[in-house]
Amino acid sequence: MASNAIVDCGDDDPIYQPRGVEHVSPSSGKKTYTPNSSSSMTPVVGMVFDMVDAAYNFYKAYAHAGGWTVRKGTEHTKRTEAHNHSFVHEEDLHLLRENRSLSRSHEDMIKKMSNLNIGPVRAFNIMKELCGGFDNVGATKCDFKNFKKELNVFIGEFDAEMLVRRLTRKKEFLPNFTCEYQTTEEGVLKCLFWADEDMKRNFYMFGDVVSFDATYKRNNLYIMSFSGNCIVPFTGIDNHNRNVTLGASIIGSETAETYSWLLNVFKDAFGYAPRVIVTDQDPAMKRPIEDVWPDSRHRLCMWHIMDKLTTKVGPTICANTDFRKRLSAIVWTDSLLPEAFETE
Known part of the structure; x- marks a missing residue:
């Protein structure tokens, strides 16, 4: 017989109101409980049912009226009608696990809210207002949070494919949007570059000097489906000495071959290479810059140089x-x- 020790997460969630008749053994002090249900819904010895499901549905209705939930099992033991826990008030029955479920509308709302950077707790609160109260949602904040975690795990297996599909669709409908990518023979994404209209406008105005630095960024929620997860932003400086993004890339490895591909697609996207390119002292960048952007002056980043001062x-x-x-x-x-x- 299922316990009622299932409560929802959150500071504003209701607490179960216990019910049932409590019995205390005079010898051991052990507490047992019997439900307050009508005689027509209470099973008695000798009752016969035509099918197992009929017996299960009857007992389930009895449990619901009494304030707990049941489940099917394979254990066969002789028990009395006394329970070792108190029962849940009818106003709180919707919180029991067997009475909670995420419907398709719940899942769709969580996904759509996630696309708007709205988390599962706020999505639940919005759903609670739309449904007219906590008990009308049919699920809890914990259910919303757990589904969002499962959704993140699912996305983690297909994140690269989803990203490429989204960017290539932008390329179809936005004539000034650039998106190029490469995959391995196994179909795994190994490098990706994109630049939108704003990035290109920034480059034409502030692209004389461009900096790019490969930075590894680990995602704590899920692992990218291609190894490395190396982010390469192309950055310039505007007239107010603020950073402006000129392009972005994600690469799976820092090799001369990868950088050659990246510099070529950058030049194709904008029509020409910048006058000055600033990088760190990564040797894999030096040769591709000389070969692909021969007219660009290659300089090393002062921040990286001064950062090594202590070791020197x-x-x-x-x-x-x-x-x-x-x-x-x-x-x-x-x-x-x-x-x-x-x-x-």
Whole structure:
């Protein structure tokens, strides 16, 4: 006989109102409970049913009237009608697990709300208002949360395919939208590039100097279906010294071949390469830039250079304030010729 120890998550969820007749053994102090149900719905010894389902449905109706739920099982033991738990008030019966279920409309709403960046708890609250109350939803916040987790796991298996399909459809309907991708022989996505109309407008206005840096970003919810998950944003600087996105890519590996493909599709998308390209000291980038963008000046990112200062000079000198000021005066200036820079 199923217990009523199923409650919903959330601070504002109702607490079960217990019911039933409590009995306390005078010798052991053990508590048992019997339901308050009408005699017509209470099973008695000697009752006969034509089919097992008929007996099950009768007992299920009896349990519902008494304040608990039942399930079919294979265990055969002789029991009395006394229960070892109290029963749930009829106003709270909808919270019992067997009385809760996510309908197709629930699932559709959770998915649509998720597309709008609305989480399962807010989706439940909206559904509660639409249905006219907590007990009319037919499910709980926990049910909504669990379905969202299952949905994330499902998406995790097909995320790359869904992303490519979404971007290629944009390419069909938006003439100035670019999307290119490559797959392995097994059909696994290994690199993807896209740029929309705003990105292209930014490039034509602020694309003289472009920075791109491959950054690994791990998703805590689910693993991308292609290995590496290396995000490569192309970034420029506008007239207000703010970062603007010029393009975006996701690649599965940082190899010269991959970077050659990426630089080629970038050049095809915009019509020409930038005058200056700024990267970190990844050796896999150097040769592709020379081959694919031969007219672009390749420079290394100052942030990456200064970030390695501690490992080059040691923590003691690097922590010296005077040293940092003198070094910054040399590095962050455009008035020194190469010879003077080396001397300083």
